[in-house]
Amino acid sequence: xxxxxxxxxxxxxxxxxxxxxxxxxxxxxxxxxxxxxxxxxxxxxxxxxxxxxxxxxxxxxxxxxxxxxxxxxxxxxxxxxxxxxxxxxxxxxxxxxxxxxxxxxxxxxxxxxxxxxxxxxxxxxxxxxxxxxxxxxxxxxxxxxxxxxxxxxxxxxxxxxxxxxxxxxxxxxxxxxxxxxxxxxxxxxxxxxxxxxxxxxxxxxxxxxxxxxxxxxxxxxxxxxxxxxxxxxxxxxxxxxxxxxxxxxxxxxxxxxxxxxxxxxxxxxxxxxxxxxxxxxxxxxxxxxxxxxxxxxxxxxxxxxxxxxxxxxxxxxxxxxxxxxxxxxxxxxxxxxxxxxxxxxxxxxxxxxxxxxxxxxxxxxxxxxxxxxxxxxxxxxxxxxxxxxxxxxxxxxxxxxxxxxxxxxxxxxxxxxxxxxxxxxxxxxxxxxxxxxxxxxxxxxxxxxxxxxxxxxxxxxxxxxxxxxxxxxxxxxxxxxxxxxxxxxxxxxxxxxxxxxxxxxxxxxxxxxxxxxxxxxxxxxxxxxxxxxxxxxxxxxxxxxxxxxxxxxxxxxxxxxxxxxxxxxxxxxxxxxxxxxxxxxxxxxxxxxxxxxxxxxxxxxxxxxxxxxxxxxxxxxxxxxxxxxxxxxxxxxxxxxxxxxxxxxxxxxxxxxxxxxxxxxxxxxxxxxxxxxxxxxxxxxxxxxxxxxxxxxxxxxxxxxxxxxxxxxxxxxxxxxxxxxxxxxxxxxxx
Numbered sequence: 239x240x241x242x243x244x245x246x247x248x249x250x251x252x253x254x255x256x257x258x259x260x261x262x263x264x265x266x267x268x269x270x271x272x273x274x275x276x277x278x279x280x281x282x283x284x285x286x287x288x289x290x291x292x293x294x295x296x297x298x299x300x301x302x303x304x305x306x307x308x309x310x311x312x313x314x315x316x317x318x319x320x321x322x323x324x325x326x327x328x329x330x331x332x333x334x335x336x337x338x339x340x341x342x343x344x345x346x347x348x349x350x351x352x353x354x355x356x357x358x359x360x361x362x363x364x365x366x367x368x369x370x371x372x373x374x375x376x377x378x379x380x381x382x383x384x385x386x387x388x389x390x391x392x393x394x395x396x397x398x399x400x401x402x403x404x405x406x407x408x409x410x411x412x413x414x415x416x417x418x419x420x421x422x423x424x425x426x427x428x429x430x431x432x433x434x435x436x437x438x439x440x441x442x443x444x445x446x447x448x449x450x451x452x453x454x455x456x457x458x459x460x461x462x463x464x465x466x467x468x469x470x471x472x473x474x475x476x477x478x479x480x481x482x483x484x485x486x487x488x489x490x491x492x493x494x495x496x497x498x499x500x501x502x503x504x505x506x507x508x509x510x511x512x513x514x515x516x517x518x519x520x521x522x523x524x525x526x527x528x529x530x531x532x533x534x535x536x537x538x539x540x541x542x543x544x545x546x547x548x549x550x551x552x553x554x555x556x557x558x559x560x561x562x563x564x565x566x567x568x569x570x571x572x573x574x575x576x577x578x579x580x581x582x583x584x585x586x587x588x589x590x591x592x593x594x595x596x597x598x599x600x601x602x603x604x605x606x607x608x609x610x611x612x613x614x615x616x617x618x619x620x621x622x623x624x625x626x627x628x629x630x631x632x633x634x635x636x637x638x639x640x641x642x643x644x645x646x647x648x649x650x651x652x653x654x655x656x657x658x659x660x661x662x663x664x665x666x667x668x669x670x671x672x673x674x675x676x677x678x679x680x681x682x683x684x685x686x687x688x689x690x691x692x693x694x695x696x697x698x699x700x701x702x703x704x705x706x707x708x709x710x711x712x713x714x715x716x717x718x719x720x721x722x723x724x725x726x727x728x729x730x731x732x733x734x735x736x737x738x739x740x741x742x743x744x745x746x747x748x749x750x751x752x753x754x755x756x757x758x759x760x761x762x763x764x765x766x767x768x769x770x771x772x773x774x775x776x777x778x779x780x781x782x783x784x785x786x787x788x789x790x791x792x793x794x795x796x797x798x799x800x801x802x803x804x805x806x807x808x809x810x811x812x813x814x815x816x817x818x819x820x821x822x823x824x825x826x827x828x829x830x831x832x833x834x835x836x837x838x839x840x841x842x843x844x845x846x847x848x849x850x851x852x853x854x855x856x857x858x859x860x861x862x863x864x865x866x867x868x869x870x871x872x873x874x875x876x877x878x879x880x881x882x883x884x885x886x887x888x889x890x891x892x893x894x895x896x897x898x899x900x901x902x903x904x905x906x907x908x909x910x911x912x913x914x915x916x917x918x919x920x921x922x923x924x925x926x927x928x929x930x931x932x933x934x935x936x937x938x939x940x941x942x943x944x945x946x947x948x949x950x951x952x953x954x955x956x957x958x959x960x961x962x963x964x965x966x967x968x969x970x971x972x973x
Contacts, residue, residue, distance in 0.1 A: 256624045256675040263667045264616030267660055271609055278458075284659035285457055289574035291650050296575065297529045301590050303555065305536040306582050307334065307343075309562040313541040320567055324353045324380030326544070328387040330560070333543050335391040338553035344394045344483045344589075346451055346561030346569070346582045349437045350412045353380040381440055389444035394483045398452035399431035399469050399476075412436030415448035417474035418485065419492040426495055426506050428522045429454050430470045447490075449482030451585060455523045462573045462584055464523040467509055467516060468493070480589035481511065483557065488512035498602040505602045516592055517599035517653075525598050525655055526584060527591030528575045535586055537563070559586050598655040608657055616664055623672040631676070635669040714828030719776040720788040720820060720868060721845050722761070723852035724752070724795060726769040727815040736811070745769070748802055748814075755794035759787045764839050772849075774840050777827040785822045785871030789897060792818045792862050817861060819852030821845075822868040843888075850885040851894060854970065859943025860896045869895050876901045878912055879919055880944055884969040891967040896944075911938055915945070923966040927952045 269275045307330075314320060334340040388395075397412065414436050431454070442448060453465045468475045477485060477493070485491065491512035498507035505520040518524045529535075540560070542548060561582025562569045569581040591597040615638070623631060642665065646658045726732075726748065733741055749771070753763060756773045760781060764772040773791070776784035795818065803813040823844035829836045851863045858880050869877045877895040884891045898904065898912060918933030931952045934945050 253624050253679075256672060256679075257620055259671050259675065260616070260620035260623065260668055263664065263671060264613065264620065267612050267616070267664055268609060271605065271612065271660060280659055280663060282459065283663065284657055285459060285461065285463070287658045287662070288463065288655070289461070291647065291655075292528050292574040294647075295650065296531070297534075300529065300535050301594070302536070303341075303557060304586055304590055305538055305553065305556050305558050306563075306580070306586060307540050307543060307558050307560040308537045308580075308582070309540050309560070309564060309567065310537070311564050313539050314564055314566075316541045317544065320562070320564075324349070324384040328380075328384040330540060330544055331384070331387040331391060331393060333546070334553060334558065337546065337550065338543070338548055339551050339555065340391075340553045340558050341555040342392050342394070342483060342487060342557045344396065344449070344479055344557075344559045344585070346396050346479065346559055346585060348397045348412070348435055349381075349384070349395070349441050350397075350435050352438055381438060385440045385444040388441060392446050392486060394479065394486055395437050395442060395445045395448040396451045396479050397434060397436040397448055399429075399450050399454070399471070400433035400435070400452070401429065401431050401454040403432040407433060410434045410436070413439040413442045414471065414476065415442055415445070415482070417471075418468065418477045418481075419490070420468065420475045421492050421494045422475070425470075426522065427520065428468045428470045428475060429466050434471065447482045447486050449477050449479035451479045451581065455521075460572050462526060462571045462579070464519070464525045465584075465588060466521070466523045467518055468522050478585075478588075479559075480585050480592065481509075481516070483559075483589055484511055484514065484592050487557070488514070503602070507602055508599070511592075514592055514595065517597050517601075519600050520602065524588065524591075525600070526573070526588050527594075527596050527598065528573065529587055529590060530575065532576045532579050532583065535583060535590075557589070559589075561585070596653070598650065598653055600655050604654075604656060608660060612660055612664055615661070616668070619664075619668045619672075623668060624675070626672075626676075628673055628676060631669060631672055635665055639665050714826055714830065716824050716826055717777055718784075718823060719774050719825045719827060719840060719844075720784045720822040720871070721764075721774045721825065721840060721848040722756070722772070722788055722792060722818060722820050723849045724771045724792075724816055724818045725852055726799075727817060727856060728812075729769040729814060732812060732814060747805070748799075751798035751802060752795050755798045756791050759791035759794060761788065761791050762838075765837070774825070774827070777840070778838070785820075785868050786875075788820055788822075789862075789864065789868070789872055789875060792820060793897075796861055815861075817852050817855030818863075819848050819850070819855065820862070820864040820868045821848035821851055822865065822871050823847075846887060847885065850887070850970075854883070854885070854894060857970070858894075858896075858947065862897055863894050864897060866893045866895065869897075872897075874901055875899065876904055876909075876912065878915055878944075882923070882965075882967050884967050886971055891965070907938075918948070922948055922952070925955075925960065925964060925966075927955050931956075 266275070267280075270277045270280055309320065317326065331343065334343060387393075395415070397414070400407070410433050412435060414434065434450075436442065437445070437448065450469060453462060454469075455464050455466055457463055465478060467481050468477055470476075475493075481493075485493075488511065494510040495506055496508040496510055496515065497504050506518060506522055508518055509516045509522070516524055538548070538553075559582045561580065563580040563582070565578075570578045571581055571584060573579040573584065588597075622634075626634065639662070642658065642661045646656055646661075649656045733744070736744060748769065749766060752771060756763060756771070759775075760779075761773045761775050762777065764774055766772075773788075775781055775788040775791070781787060796816065799814060799816050807813055821844050823842075825840045825842040825844050827838075827840045829838050830841065831837050847865060851865060855861060855863050860880065863880065864877065869875070876898045878898055880894045880896050882891050882893050898908070904912075914933065914937055918930050918937070921927075921930035921933055924930075931949065934949050934952070937945055939945065
């Protein structure tokens with residue numbers, strides 16, 4: 239018992255180390271989630287998981303009441319380079335409402351500078367030089383033209399804030415619109431920019447409203463996932479373009495912040511705009527509800543509107559956003575649904591989400607829920623996992639992983655954007671940690687296996703067993719294996735010709751290379767029986783190619799014997815020959831014997847057949863004989879049928895075969911000889927002895943022992959024909 243104490247002590251040590259490591263993983267994740275120790279990699283994993291959820295749940299149908307008036311490449315080609323004259327834009331606005339009966343237009347472009355033409359700049363000078371011009375009205379002011387169009391129709395302009403101002407930046411430009419009416423009791427943490435670029439006063443005063451289209455909440459990987467709904471400037475709150483359009487549709491209702499409790503803190507949860515609730519995070523940003531890849535909404539080329547190519551009333555009542563998708567106008571963004579995504583479609587997606595109430599929420603309780611989930615699940619895994627084997631570890635982790643992903647997707651379909659990366663990292667990290675620690679703890683057991691199996695099999699195979707991760711036991715089991723029997727012919731006479739003291743050395747010189755050939759091809763030595771060897775393939779380590787490896791081992795043994803024979807001949811000793819028999823089939827393998835002595839061995843009828851096949855090699859004058867089953871397991875080798883026989887101890891006949899070599903290694907002449915031999919054998923079994931005799935005599939290799947055997951049999955059968963029900967089977971009565 240004293241010898242077991244250190245083992246138990248080491249087990250306790252590994253268990254405590256396993257507990258400590260698992261607990262450390264949980265603590266690190268909890269600290270990261272509280273923001274005390276951010277892990278950028280975990281944040282990026284969260285972004286990737288969010289993007290995958292977005293892409294897997296895209297809508298196939300677009301809202302027909304929403305569309306984009308697109309300043310695309312074709313429009314630039316036909317109308318001219320950007321910026322277009324303000325008069326052209328005024329015509330575009332007027333056409334949208336008068337010809338096509340649009341409902342509301344948002345403009346995802348800012349007009350921060352006045353437009354001046356050469357006519358306007360030099361009109362007074364030209365009037366003095368050409369008095370006749372004085373009778374004409376001055377050139378139309380493009381800004382005034384556009385201002386008149388804006389005043390006549392429901393249009394929401396766009397502008398942008400700048401989060402930080404550099405010393406070289408100019409002061410703010412243009413006129414901001416009226417701020418949103420936000421019923422704010424205490425200042426909420428909306429973004430507070432330091433500069434803005436807005437529209438000309440003459441344009442802003444004529445428009446219904448305006449909204450910003452910048453996004454200070456772009457994630458660090460440059461992807462648009464959320465946008466702020468409001469930004470604070472000099473104490474007032476201003477809406478983004480989609481929210482400004484929604485407010486214009488609703489008649490400019492007040493915006494009411496909806497507060498909620500999360501982790502013991504009251505924080506912003508949503509914005510209520512005229513009964514439309516917009517879920518936001520604690521800093522007032524909403525997740526963009528992506529409906530599809532680029533082009534999900536209807537795109538209408540701006541030039542088609544200007545040229546009147548649409549059907550009258552084609553845009554009746556529709557809410558539109560005028561913006562650019564042309565690459566040269568720099569309004570393309572990276573999003574979860576596309577690396578090149580037009581800014582106008584981002585804004586239209588957010589507007590659609592508000593109208594359809596399909597923006598995913600991030601309630602304040604999400605952080606608390608995640609912390610509790612990580613802590614509870616992590617502690618459960620820390621306590622449970624050290625007691626599980628690798629299979630159960632993987633199985634339980636897979637179930638937990640599937641549950642976490644399934645639950646997260648279910649919440650997503652319910653409109654909740656819950657974090658998932660922390661749980662996934664917890665599950666994977668705990669699994670890997672405990673698998674590694676269990677492996678280290680189980681090294682002692684694997685050593686035990688190696689020490690015990692090392693008594694029966696080569697050290698190389700023991701190492702493979704340990705590395706394979708399989709579970710091994712000494713108890714008996716049935717398994718398909720390939721068994722090999724070899725016997726050196728004439729060794730009795732050989733040994734009588736040498737001194738008894740020299741016999742041990744000769745045996746070692748003979749069996750060592752033969753054993754090496756078997757080991758080299760992953761075989762297990764079962765036993766030595768004088769100069770005979772019994773070996774098998776496929777146990778204790780599973781080997782799907784056990785038949786092929788055994789066949790390769792048999793030929794390697796013949797090669798090793800040739801090398802030994804060269805040494806014997808040089809010493810004046812006679813050369814030796816060897817017969818090898820191989821059979822494949824179900825066999826019983828395990829540690830067998832008595833309480834006094836045990837051996838790892840194979841038993842069964844298929845083992846006995848392997849021995850019988852080895853005994854037939856001398857009768858047929860070949861070195862290797864295999865069974866049909868072995869040949870079937872090695873389709874890339876070529877075999878010739880030697881005979882259909884009934885061996886001693888078995889009533890059922892079977893074909894015995896001789897391996898000729900790998901198919902790709904056989905030359906054309908050898909293939910032709912093999913085909914002719916098989917044809918002669920077919921004639922023999924059809925009892926057409928005259929034809930068979932001619933076919934056998936026509937073979938080029940007349941020294942072939944099986945050929946000579948069949949010619950002798952044919953002579954016997956011609957003299958004494960077999961009965962009419964002859965089946966061609968030759969019965970062997972000796973072992």
